[in-house]
């Protein structure tokens with residue numbers, strides 16, 4: 001055989017060998033998913049020790065891992081040492097939602113040795129627009145299960161730990177203590193304070209991200225002498241400033257971008273590569289396509305968590321009431337109903353349906369924001385958003401006039417999305433002389449659940 005032909009043959013066989021090795025890894029991943037993979041030795045949990053071939057060289061990576069992470073190894077600034085550091089590291093992702101999805105996917109793909117995921121939620125259809133780690137097949141199942149399955153499907157050689165349930169002051173220290181780096185991918189203020197205080201107590205760096213509407217931000221707390229969350233926000237923001245995606249909306253890709261940046265910062269910390277965002281905050285504005293990085297306040301010596309005389313001990317932390325401190329619930333209670341009105345000032349969806357069936361003339365006022373009203377509304381309803389009611393009483397007067405009624409009529413009904421704003425609206429109407437105006441209990445969600453299942457819930 002000619003030399004050239006031999007070389008070609010060798011190349012061909014090497015390509016074939018790589019293809020077979022990739023196929024083996026893929027099949028191992030399937031086995032893992034079906035729960036049939038052999039039990040891993042607890043002492044050898046880090047993924048880089050679980051591949052079939054022995055470590056090659058001092059760095060400890062086997063030839064499969066060298067091939068899997070070859071694009072990292074080719075980076076002069078990352079290289080074999082960065083990868084080995086990453087494989088030896090452990091990262092906790094708190095929240096498997098819009099931010100946590102890309103964080104967990106990238107950390108798994110990039111080869112974090114032990115990846116923990118905490119969440120207490122169930123996958124719902126309206127999560128899938130942004131929580132890209134979940135699929136339709138997992139609707140109704142725990143987000144942690146779904147996220148862990150996705151991570152294992154990408155990388156069966158790492159250790160994925162499921163922490164099903166909420167991270168609370170009573171269990172946070174036990175969970176956080178098992179990891180080197182913590183990623184806050186949650187969406188509520190009490191949990192932010194709690195994760196921060198836990199990380200300061202246990203001396204762990206915290207990669208913190210937030211996304212709402214069309215904007216996002218991220219930074220690293222308690223790292224390299226930088227500030228913690230409490231240094232920046234010693235007192236919680238007013239409750240009205242704490243919005244959630246379920247009320248304000250969020251464009252799916254925005255938490256995706258922030259989550260990717262969180263994953264990047266976590267990887268940099270875990271692999272000891274690059275300059276971290278500690279002491280700086282990155283601000284992202286999707287509408288104008290602008291990313292800015294601003295310097296943030298330095299660590300405060302008076303900080304309750306990381307200052308000279310911190311108030312927190314592990315014992316105090318476990319019993320600290322974060323909901324009371326922030327006046328905000330940890331769990332999204334936006335579906336819970338306010339009780340502002342007396343029984344007589346409220347009507348049910350079924351009563352309203354009866355009124356419609358009887359053809360009784362009436363006025364239905366919908367007090368949701370205009371962009372909500374455009375999604376879906378009840379026939380013949382008038383949209384006056386809650387903040388505008390007092391300015392637009394004349395619109396209500398003329399609608400009542402059209403059906404031959406006046407202010408004191410019992411034919412004025414108010415509806416909103418969940419039955420909270422409608423009660424506030426009725427209070428305003430009562431104060432303005434519409435003495436028998438009523439709201440509809442549970443709003444359009446009740447209407448959809450109790451009367452018309454074809455009415456869209458959003």
Ligand SMILES: [Zn+2]
Pocket residue numbers: 227228229230231232299300303304305306307
């Ligand atoms: Zn601090």
